Amino acid sequence: MKIDITEMTPTKAQFVISDTNPAFANALRRVITSDVPKMAIDNVEFHLGPIMDEKGQAFESVSPMFDEVVAHRLSMVPVPTDLETFNFRSKCSCNGEGCPSCTIMYSLNKKGPCTVYSGDLEPVGDAKFRIKDDLIPIVKLSDDQALLIYATAELGTGKQHAKWQAAIGAGYRFFAKIEIDHAKCDLGSSCVKVCPKGVLAKEEKKIVAKHPEKCNLCRACVEVCDAGVIKVSPIPGKILFRFETDGSLQAKEVLTRGLRALEEKFDGLREQISTLEE
Ligand SMILES: [Zn+2]
Incomplete structure (x- = not known):
């Protein structure tokens, strides 16, 4: 598992977790909203x-x-x-x-x-x-x-x-994979205009996915493209996670405390299992 921090301010955190699954992301979401004091x-x-x-x-x-x-x-x-x-x-x-x-x-x-x-x-x-x-x-x-x-x-x-509640608005979603068939693209640019998140841009006579991290998989670009050259799909195992705090605690501290709380929960489980008879 790998974590890439894309934004970390005192009250906001956004990061990409690779080689993971929704179960882990949800465990992290739950622990930072309900267990970090x-x-x-x-x-x-x-x-x-x-x-x-x-x-x-x-x-x-x-x-x-x-x-x-x-x-x-x-x-x-x-x-x-x-x-x-x-x-x-x-x-x-x-x-x-x-x-x-x-x-x-x-x-x-x-x-x-x-x-x-x-x-x-x-x-x-x-x-x-x-x-x-x-x-x-x-x-x-x-x-x-x-x-x-x-x-x-x-x-x-x-x-x-x-x-x-230490973390507010904690949520996650799959990271988007955006594929554009440049050979068939007619450069109509309707996809650039229709994207509500500003993911796509026209650069040097080419439509490019400039901010894939902003894509929320709404597929508006796929629907508007007459040439049918855009493909948007979630990347299994790559999750974008974000949350905010109300300022009581720094976002970084909420994240480290949350991960520590998860660790402690599993340590407890491991200890209990080790006492079981072989
Ligand atoms: Zn006291």
Whole structure:
């Protein structure tokens, strides 16, 4: 098996896996969406009763939305995750009490009229946990309304809830093989125009497959070609895989953690089999 990385940014990965099969690609897809952990807000405490500002003005601690909706929106905010530092809360040495090794605490204190954004979550402690996507709108407060919140983020996996899903939009498809019979091609170029992905191009009096990695096997070029000279087929064993992250983790880390999780699963299986009687 061979992996060729074609795109790797902090939040996006695309690569071609050769000498493989859909079963392996699907195992990788499942493991990066449901087994790689990340941090997300899981507990939100709302202050009740009046909130005073410095000048002695009283605000009511309410917002136009139910607390549950505000809490849900906060839980979907990408929280910077350091998998080397954090443990699962249930497996932490604090016995699930919550400590700096398993939780990140945020405070939010806003008074209306204003829009509350994800960036208003202030980490209690290390500033490196400040929310990077700081302009996600949470709720709009009107005059005399205020929010005072303490939110706790902890590790979880996509298996438990989508807010803990490390990889987003993970998917794969067969790599396309595009064959053009140049001898019979009349250079009508209708195939170049009809391709929705810009795969084909006319270069030096020849139609060429310039970006085969972009082909999604829609076969629009095959259908439009009157001369019938284009052949598009999937290459068995060659798969294009891609996924994104919400920024909590780097795409590269999600991929390496996913592959490690797969390895561990099979190690467990191997150990169990080795204990079987011969
Ligand atoms: Zn702990």
